[in-house]
Amino acid sequence: MMEKDKNMRIKDIAEMAGVSTGTVDRILHNRGKVSEEARKKVDEVLKKIDYHPNLIARSLALKKKYRLLVIIPHFEEGEYWQIVNDGIDKAAEELASYNIEVERHYFNQYDQSSFNALFTIIENQECHGVLMATLFKESALEFSRKLDILKIPYILIDAYIDQTNCLAYYGTNSYDSGYIAAKLIFEQIRPDDNIAIFRFIRKGNISSTQVSQREEGFRDYMKKHNHRGEIFPVHIHADKSENNKEILDSFFLQHPEVHNGIIFNSKVHVLCDYFKDHTNSEFKLIGYDILKENVKYLNEGLVTHLIAQRPEVQGFNSIRALFRYLILKEKVEQINYMPIDILMKENINYYNNYI
Secondary structure (H helix, E strand, O other): OOOOOOOOOHHHHHHHOOOOHHHHHHHHHHOOHHHHHHHHHHHHHHHHHHHOOOOHHHHHHHOOOEEEEEEEEOOOOOOHHHHHHHHHHHHHHHHHOOOOOOOOOEEEEOOOOHHHHOOOOHHHHHEEEEEEEEEHHHHHHHHHHHHHHHHOOOOEEEEOOOOOOEEEEEEEEEHHHHHHHHHHOOOOOOOOOOEEEEEEEEEOOOOOOOOOOHHHHEEEEEEEEHOOOOOOOEEEEEHHHHHHHHHHHHHHHHOOOOOOEEOOOOOOHHHHHHHHHOOOOOOOOEEEEOOOHHHHHHOOOEEEEEEEEHHHHHHHHHHHHHHHHHHHHHHHHEEOOOOOOEEOOOHHOOOOOOO
């Protein structure tokens, strides 16, 4: 195995690759035209010698600052998006020496207009890259088109949208996640049992991109496996929690036979707060995300499974990808699926969700 040498000169790399020093220089500094064959030869050598330029020195010498914008939902302490933000914080701290500034802009995840209001931020200030949560598909598409025109690279998080020219996506395959959730619930019911799908309604009754994709996968599994029961959507208000008890009471009064359900986001604990105070203690839920309150109800048995997606890793890797593309001039893999982790009472204590 070849010994790694981080002090190797351009001349040495050129000799090993069988190309000119000018070709190596153009590849390392991402300028000028280079044949694909020559690039491949040089890339193979760089991998062998574990080549890393002194990026701090280069960055400081150029005195260039890179400004990255992060567009994610507003969050409260302990919520899902705080965990995503923790990963972003870690990446920003790690990359601070490279003159990288991470600026956050928040929107109401239940109000599409609050996301749309952020469109102007890229028009009024310098920006080198964007990390964008895709909860509102049509708005995310419109924003991505603006970024394409301005030639600003962007990373998608939460749910992949294939009509974009995103630099990369970090997150789970939402459709497959819903498909797996259906398999989990199907194995604990009878083919004729009815099921409830709980939805937290956004302003205008719009489901998030991710939730819509998960539900599509869920329903496709049930159809494919000949589930003969009814699937009832139950709409819960995100901003009118005082009405939710009445909505749930009314649903279970009409459908006392329903003892299984699913919610496709991290608000599992909100439903469990209701169930723990009612006689319907037989009800079993499947939900998403390893929040402290969700884990509590998993351990108490109201939740049978939690499906996790490593949000902290998503946030961390997204900022790192922009760094790699903008400063390291590396090619970034476009689709980066996170593992779909299935947690039960029996294995939750062994789960490590951190970087």
